[in-house]
Amino acid sequence: MSSPPPDGLGARRATVDDAPAIDELITAADVAVQGWSESSVPELLGWWRLMDLEHSSWVLHDEESIVAYAAGFAHGDNFELDGFVHPDHQGRGLGAWLLARGENRAGELRKPKLQTFSLAADDRAHRLFEQFGMRELRRYYRMMIELEEAPLPARLPDGLKLETFEPGEARAFHDALIEAFEDEWNFVAMPFDQWRELRLVQDPDFDPTLWFVVRDGEEIAAVMRNEPDRSGAGFVGALGVRKPWRKRGIALALLQHAFGEFYRRGKRRVALGVDAENPTGATRLYERAGMQVAFEAVAYGKELR
Structure with a gap:
């Protein structure tokens, strides 16, 4: 983690033991945008089986809790990153810090493309992605x-x-x-x-x-x-x-x-x-x-x- 975390926060890698706390974070982020969430610990652990958490995950935390998280994996030419910031900690640059870490990791893996995701209703995330030079590629439905x-x-x-x-x-x-x-x-x-x-x-x-x-x-x-x-x-x-x-x-x-x-x-x-x-x-x-x-x-x- 070459860049220091935002003021007052610690940074480390995610571990399997973090799954319940990170699931709570994802749920809070989803609920803030659309009023409900389908996140669960088993689903999160399923995604993590695709990932190298030791090198491709980032947790931002204060003394009490995890406030932001991202993890990604190589997928073809892409490094695919999924990240979340707790709604109580938005506006502190945490999402931008996580995106920058993902972009650096893509470079380490010699991947020519970076890809990330958000709920369609998350206008804050869309603005952040566009500030990073990203553009909308595709939409997906949960049916x-x-x-x-x-x-x-x-x-x-x-x-x-x-x-x-x-x-x-x-x-x-x-x-x-x-x-x-x-x-x-x-x-x-x-x-x-x-x-x-x-x-x-x-x-x-x-x-x-x-x-x-x-x-x-x-x-x-x-x-x-x-x-x-x-x-x-x-x-x-x-x-x-x-x-x-x-x-x-x-x-x-x-x-x-x-x-x-x-x-x-x-x-x-x-x-x-x-x-x-x-x-x-x-x-x-x-x-x-x-x-x-x-x-x-x-x-x-x-x-x-």
Whole structure:
């Protein structure tokens, strides 16, 4: 941390033990902007499994509490940074200090781009990003549905079969997922061994009975990865249909199947994240399934010289 922290504050790296306090910070920041938050300790720890906290995290604190925090990770050509300042400590330059640390870290990692995020309603954050020479790149939706009754059974096109994932077919699942997402904006394929370690080994919430595969004979047509709970909701982590099988209602059938499974398990709320400009029309699909936008987030970025 080459630059001293703002007056009266200490600076250090985040540790796993900080997760509850940082979750409280994130929740307070979200509530100040939109009145509610979906943050949780398990979700935060999940993101941290992607990160090198020892070198790519920053905590600002006074004698009593953590007042600001940021962490990031390398993602393709980007260093992606996510940061939060407690609403009681805004206007002290803490956000600018964290952004500067992220930009320095991007340089250390020889990444040519810096990217960061905020809620769409956070005008203060947008002004800060623009002062740093960043511009809006993309918008994302968190979409949700409240299941008031058991969904109708999913219906697949004739000849296709829906199965529960078997860990022994992890590589085929991974490869189908990569193919399905290869045209997505900012998508970077994770190598199989790293993906397997992250999803099947390290994730304490890994539940193979919530992962699904659609087959056409011996070929995988589509895959779906779900999480049993994210901030009180069942969560659709990834849903991908390979190109030859698109526009046949497979994605909608998988979504309805997942809704039914979550409902059976007592989860009445289901959520997912989606690129607002998704090239496959996923947003319209989710709306047809009854989901609505719960909040919107914005990605900002800049090229570094």
